[in-house]
Amino acid sequence: MKKEFISELFKKFEDACYDFDGVECWSARELQDILGYSQWRNFKNVIDKAQKSCEQAGEETKNHFAEFSKMVEIGSGAQKPVEDIALTRYACYLIAQNGDATTKSEIAFAQTYFAVQTRKQEIIEKxxxxxxxxxxxxxxxxxxxxxxxxxxxxxxxxxxxxxxxxxxxxxxxxxxxxxxxxxxxxxxxxxxxxxxxxxxxxxxxxxxxxxxxxxxxxxxxxxxxxxxxxxxxxxxxxxxxxxxxxxxxxxxxxxxxxxxxxxRLESDEKKILKEVKKIQENNKKKK
Structure with missing residues (x-):
């Protein structure tokens, strides 16, 4: 996977993220495009599998997959309502895990992207x-x-x-x-x-x-x-x-x-301070 492709996908995932009542979310419709699914029904099948995985993990699907409708333009200024789903980071991770990484590079990237981000959240919570x-x-x-x-x-x-x-x-x-x-x-x-x-x-x-x-x-x-x-x-x-x-x-x-x-906390604190100093030094160099 080329570096340029990785950077492009990373930016797409970051830009698509939005805040909903203090929770990071992604629109299923936007994620469909980013992951390279041309048809909603095919992507919806992946979402259904992800919801089953969510249930098997003992999680409430409604806490990670929130269905809603939004209006989209269909030409000549007309609009129609379409189904969409607000997805949490965990939901996106499960979707990526249930996608076909062998045929879609976007899925392979998403699996790593959301796995790493989810792991970061787990580390923070711990x-x-x-x-x-x-x-x-x-x-x-x-x-x-x-x-x-x-x-x-x-x-x-x-x-x-x-x-x-x-x-x-x-x-x-x-x-x-x-x-x-x-x-x-x-x-x-x-x-x-x-x-x-x-x-x-x-x-x-x-x-x-x-x-x-x-x-x-x-x-x-x-x-x-x-x-x-x-x-x-x-x-x-x-x-x-x-x-x-x-x-x-x-x-x-x-x-x-x-x-x-x-x-462990003291060691983590030293690492964090070291990273902060590094960022500050880099910012000074940029100026």
Whole structure:
């Protein structure tokens, strides 16, 4: 495939893309022309196959293939309505996968174009989830530090604080202690349990911890007994809230080591900064 042909097709796909309620879309009629289909009925057969693939993937077709009518000129200023379909990037990817790449170079290009773009979106989504989890973990650390500062002024030492946290975990995880959960999730003995918990559980622990901090001050609680009971009650309340929504914290699978996630994000950040600097340097040269 010649470089000029690739550049031409790339521009066509980029130019055909439009925004519909914040979602990137392509018109099926325009895509038909770009992909080299002379007749709508032939291209519609490919779309039908793509919709079946969408269903088999467990996706709602209406979220990716939105049918609508538009007016087109038929000569002498007259117009008539024609069927069209607004296609998401994922829909275009499925259409390309169901097209005949052996006879149409445009299809072969589209398969690569939309596969790469879809993959980029997946990478972005994964990064956002990673950032959310790291942020939640940092927030939990801050909440625990805040709680420790509050209760140390109320007759609780380091050993008692560790016991209070463990009792809280036991309440949150349905009777399973911190060590029980570390064993179940195969967490190294020298690492905090929270470093291997999914975002939802981290946020649950954080909410219970914040409640305890608030109530210790609000109720003027003092000593191991009162504060331990408060922390247990708060974790039980959070557990009930999760259970009411069909979630059992102890049954959620472990997540990737948070330290690995942090290192990956830091590495990505350096790469992004490097690319930004490169773009800035190129722009300066152009000027």
């Amino acid at each position: 990064r956002l989830l990673d950032v959310a989890r790291v942020t939640a973990r940092e927030k939990l650390s801050q909440s625990e530090k805040k709680l420790s500062g509050i209760i140390f002024e109320r007759g609780v030492d380091n050993k008692s604080f560790a016991l209070i946290r463990s009792k809280g975990d036991q309440a949150l995880f349905g009777g399973r202690t911190t060590n029980d959960m570390k064993r179940i999730l195969q967490v190294p003995a020298n690492r905090p349990l929270a470093d291997f918990l999914p975002t939802l559980t981290i946020k649950a622990k954080d909410f219970a911890t914040e409640l305890t901090s608030h109530n210790v001050i609000d109720k003027d609680l003092k000593g191991d007994g009162q504060i331990t009971k408060e922390h247990i009650d708060n974790n039980l309340a959070v557990r009930k809230m999760l259970q009411d929504r069909g979630v059992k914290p102890e049954q959620l699978p472990p997540s990737e080591d948070i330290k690995k996630v942090e290192r």
